[in-house]
Amino acid sequence: DIVMTQSPDSLAVSLGERATINCKSSQTVLYGSNYKNYLGWYQQKPGQPPKLLIYWASTRESGVPDRFSGSGSGTDFTLTITSLQAEDVAVYYCHQYYTTPWTFGQGTKVEVK
Amino acid sequence: EVQLVESGGGLVQPGRSLRLSCTASGFTFGDYAMSWLRQAPGKGLEWVGFIRSKAYDGTTDYATSVKGRFTMSRDDSKSIVYLQMNSLKTEDTAVYFCSRDRLGLIGIFDYWGQGTLVTVSS
Numbered sequence: 342d343i344v345m346t347q348s349p350d351s352l353a354v355s356l357g358e359r360a361t362i363n364c365k366s367s368q369t370v371l372y373g374s375n376y377k378n379y380l381g382w383y384q385q386k387p388g389q390p391p392k393l394l395i396y397w398a399s400t401r402e403s404g405v406p407d408r409f410s411g412s413g414s415g416t417d418f419t420l421t422i423t424s425l426q427a428e429d430v431a432v433y434y435c436h437q438y439y440t441t442p443w444t445f446g447q448g449t450k451v452e453v454k
Numbered sequence: 455e456v457q458l459v460e461s462g463g464g465l466v467q468p469g470r471s472l473r474l475s476c477t478a479s480g481f482t483f484g485d486y487a488m489s490w491l492r493q494a495p496g497k498g499l500e501w502v503g504f505i506r507s508k509a510y511d512g513t514t515d516y517a518t519s520v521k522g523r524f525t526m527s528r529d530d531s532k533s534i535v536y537l538q539m540n541s542l543k544t545e546d547t548a549v550y551f552c553s554r555d556r557l558g559l560i561g562i563f564d565y566w567g568q569g570t571l572v573t574v575s576s
Contacts (some may be wrong), residue, residue, distance in 0.1 A: 342518070379561065383531075383563075387568070388566075390567065390569055391499060391550050391566055392566070393564050396559075396562045397556070402564070438562060441501075441517075442501060442516075442517045443501040443561055445498055445499040445501070447498050448498045448499075
């Protein structure tokens with residue numbers, strides 16, 4: 342199975358500041374035939390189901406604010422929130438769909454400092 | 455508006471069975487692959503399994519932890535996907551989410567239900 346490891350486990354950021362979450366996969370999730378990284382990011386607020394933010398490592402889902410961006414390739418990825426808003430308090434998960442069993446990172450909790 | 459509503463959760467004894475349902479609306483259900491995921495209390499997300507659309511023979515795949523015990527099926531006439539869970543273990547206790555896979559791009563979960571809680575305990 343591909344192991345997804347996120348860092349840090351939790352993060353406290355002041356409103357308006359940048360939040361950066363890292364995700365590392367135990368093997369590549371870059372598919373050679375189409376040069377796509379099979380990596381997504383989800384946001385989960387308390388008591389709610391997860392919400393898709395980013396797929397193909399950097400494609401923002403429709404309706405997701407542009408302060409959210411994804412980057413990286415191969416085994417190392419980053420989710421960046423450029424200017425943290427109060428409504429961004431949540432747990433964020435990276436997810437690989439390169440091969441089954443699809444796996445998630447352990448989650449990163451983002452709070453306001 | 456896309457909606458997914460899970461049902462069938464509850465308290466069940468170890469070794470027993472339970473069937474979850476996910477009723478979909480707001481899209482052409484038969485065109486989409488569907489997935490089940492779960493989240494143990496206070497824990498992270500775990501993919502459980504998916505079922506492809508009939509156009510792709512409705513094939514299924516499962517997480518190692520549930521393979522041989524859990525089975526997904528679908529009734530496109532009713533827009534329902536099922537998760538049959540047999541030989542339940544205490545470690546299967548979780549909120550179970552149904553999700554829609556992006557059209558033609560399985561593994562990208564673009565809509566989720568609110569979840570249904572399954573508690574396995576004696």
